[in-house]
Amino acid sequence: MSATPPPTPPRRPKLRTTTSAEIFTRIITHGPVSRIEIGRLTGLSQAKVTKTVSPLIRDGFVTVGEHAESSSPGRPVYPLSVVPRSMLAIGVKVNADEIVAVAVSIGNEVLTSTRRALDRHDPETVVREIVRCARRLIDKLGDSADRLVGLGVSVSGDIDTGSGVVRHSPLLGWANVPLGEQVARQIDLPVIVDNDVRALARSEQWFGLGVEAESFAIVTIGAGIGCGIYVNGDVVVGAHGVVGEIGHLPLASPDAVCVCSRRGCVEAVASSGAIRDAVRAGHGDATLTLADAVDLAHAGDRTAVDAFDRAGTAIGAALAVTANLVDPEVVVIAGEGVMEYDLYERRIREEFAAHAFGAAANCRLAVRRHTFIDWACGAAVAAFRDALLPTAA
Structure with a gap:
């Protein structure tokens, strides 16, 4: 008579309340961490923490470490850690x-990756390529694909995360595209769609700045100008889901037309496309690339230098607005555009200093380069967060 095989662990942890979800999240982001420390971070009793953690240990999502030194004599400490590959997610940056x-993995390990070039970005093409990428990753994961809890997709623009609808993406030229629904029809995973900068900020919340900082903002410079804001223990979403659209603050010249069709937006002078187009217009050469614009600016070409100066002025003013409104500890300037940061750093800092009010001027400005792998990891964190939402008993 053959032995009965052990039960298959659940794909998602059984989290019944927001409290249990918060405890598990603290273990993910702060582990190895003791029950006492979790109680301090959450304001919960050690008994409550123990009761919540026990099924997570039983089901293989949390592991107990070896005895560690305790600040309280006579009370042994056994730190808790997430089991790194107990949960996996796919993240896609469009x-x-x-x-x-x-x-x-839930332990913040990139297990595998893939990329697909887009010769066009209509919704049908993008959905098809998202599904192809997801299926390829699932195949590469092999048996580990059973641990997948969701697929996160991050897109630039106004995103209704609850419905998975891309309400407006000037970069893609989309309006009211039900992206989440269209992808979910073709892939056997829960699908969550989020704004790309907000997803990147969530990744920083879990595995970067948010582990130590009480508040931060991450401003991305590149094809667009975006901002994710972390305060009061979470990334801010807002009533309509468009918090942080500093690229569309009217801080540039009214003559500058933005891809959103409005005038005077920061993005209209500070996006990589806007800088390139300004240099093209100044030289009367439509073949110039952004790399050409960078080379010309480094060589002292007045047209190119002025284009980067205008960008730095608009970005610096937008950072000051962010600091005045939110008062974060630090603003991280990120994105593909930071590779040319030396060309507009002086203007950014001058404008920030000129407009930051009072103690907001103490906000630290830091620069960090993010690759598109990092952006895709942010989309995966959005999928993990969705998987940790409390479920009905």
């Missing part, structure tokens, strides 16, 4: 010309 996809 750009205008490329899709970047990753498979990530």
Whole structure:
């Protein structure tokens, strides 16, 4: 008579309340961490923490470490850690010309990745390529694909995360595209769609700045100008889901027309496309690339230098607005545009200093380069967060 095989662990942890979800999240982001420390972080009793953690240990999502030193004599401490590959997620970053996809563990390990060039970015093409990328990653994961809890997709623009609808994406030229629904029809995973900068900020919340900082903002410079804001223990979404659209603050010249069709937006002078187009217009050469604009600016070409100066002035003013409104500890300037940061750093800092009010001027400005793999990891974190929402008993 053959032995009865052990039960298959659940794909998602059984989290019945927001409290249990918060405890598990603290273990993910702060582990190895003791029950006492979790209680301090959450304001919960050690008994409550123990009761919540026990089924997570039983089901293989949390592991107990060896005895560690305790600040309280006579009370042994056994730190808790997430089991790194107990949960996996796929994250997809959609750009205008490329899709970047990753498979990530709950321990913040990129297990595998893939990319697909886009020769066009109509919804049908993008959905097809997202699904192809996801299926390729699932195949590469093999048996580990059973641990997948969801697929996160991040897109630039106004995103209704609850419904998975891309309400407006100027970069892609989309309006009211039910992206989540269209992808979910073709892939056997829960699908969550989020704004790309907000997803990147969530990744920083879990595995970067948010572990130590009480508040931060991450401003991305590149094809667009975006901002994710972390305060009061979470990334801000807002009543309508468009918090952080500093690229569309009217801080530039009214003569500048933005891709959103409005005038005077920061993005109209500070996006990589806007800088390139300004240099093209100044030289009367439509073949110039952004790399050409960068080279010309480094060589002292007045047209190119002025284009980067205008960008830095608009970005610096937008950072000051962010600091005045939110008062974060630090603003991280990120994105593909930071590779040319030296060309507009002086203007950014001058404008920030000129407009930051009072103690807001103490906000630290830091620069960090993010690859599109990092952006895709942010989309995976959005999928993990969705998987940790409390479920009905």
